[in-house]
Amino acid sequence: MDLSQIKMVVTDMDGTLLNSSHQASNRFFNLFRELQKRDIHFVAASGRQYKSILDKLDPIKDNITVIAENGGFAIQNNTQLVFTPLPNQRKKEIINLLEGVNNIYPVLCGLDNAYIKGDSPIFEKKLKEFYSNYELLDNLNDYPGEILKIAIYNFESSEKHIYPKVYHLEQDLQVKISGQHWIDISSKNANKGYALKKVMEHNNIQPHELLVFGDYNNDLEMLALADYSFAMENAHPNVLKAANYTTRSNDDFGVELILEKLVESQKLKS
Template sequence: MDLSKVKMVVTDMDGTLLNSQHEVSGQFLELFQKLKERDIVFVAASGRQYQSIVDKLPSIKNDIIFIAENGGLVMQNDTELVSTPLASPAKKRVLDILDSIDDVHPVLCSKNSAFILPESREFEEKLQEYYSEYAVIDDLKAFEGEILKIALYHFENSEQFIYPFVKPLEGDLQVKVSGQNWVDVSSLDANKGFALRKVQQLHGITPKETMVFGDYNNDLEMLALADFSYAMENAHPKVKKAAKYSTLSNDDLGVEAVLEKLLA
């Protein structure tokens, strides 16, 4: 394996670069400076809100590219590179389905804020980890602003209690189990792979020169765009099957371990 070919490193955040306490390691920040010295492009790709990813990487925010909202938004130096909104008819279709699901907490995700219902107040503490900018509104269906995706949260298990209801939307919309508690619904083109392909094209970097790390199903499309694709030890079985290589868990500094080899 010739890691000297790598010109771009892309990593998911939760369950991948971040540990179980949602923290970035000091070791990663040291390794990042070495990546920067070698002109290796770094991309943080997450289902998180853009502002929330920036909050996790404040010291390097001006030196990296952000793929936010599962590919719905790509930002660099506070400049929008890619935006893929969810059409209003699709938004209504998703929200209508939610009327038949118990214990689901929907989040409308726009470029600059997120919106939840008053009855989701108990969910706010969880929301704040992923969305630093949000507001409570009385009626999500009445919201007329542009949104990038609808995130759906279940306190127990999203794949079991939410996904079966929204699975019929697949084919028309992007439906992704993006974590233990999350399902995201967005435009068909709003995925991390679509966004990463745009970033690769902008920088003239090929899949043969790309390294990607992921742990959940919303990472599958971008893993397919890298010859150096890594699944975390804690990854979903589908991710482990799709990735070409594996590394340690997010709590055991799996991303850092591979970056050490890359820089060596």
């Protein structure tokens, strides 16, 4: 595996770069400085809210590109590269559909804020890990503004308890199982692969110059763009099958291990 040509590193956040405590390691931040020295661009690509991504990567937030809300939004150097909102009429349709489903918790995801019903303190506590900015509403239909996606949470399994209720929307929307507990519904072009392709074009990056890490189904489209695509050891079976390579788990520094190999390859090249 020759990583000497890599010019861009892209990684998912939860289950990939972040450990089970939802933190990035000091080892990663040290490696980021090594990437900077070699003009290797770093992209954080997550289903998280834009502000939440910045909070998790605060020491480097001014020097990275961010793909947020599963590809609904992308920004580099204060230049917005992607903004793909969910059509307002579909928003109302999905909210009304979800009203009849028990034990799920929808989140309306705007660019600067998220909106949830204020009837579950337990879910609100969980939400704070993923959304830095949010508001409580009596009725989700009361929010008239633009959103990027609707995220839906189940405390047990999104694949088991949410997906069967919404999979029919895949005909003309993105319906992504984005984690054990989450499903995201967004516009058809709002996925990490679409957003990453725009970032690649903006930076003139080719597939052999791209290194991508992921762990769940919402990472599949962006993994397909890279010659050097890595699934985490803890990844969903679909991701393990799709990626060209595997690395150790997010709790065993799987991303950092490959980045160290990347830095070493770059040193040998010079």
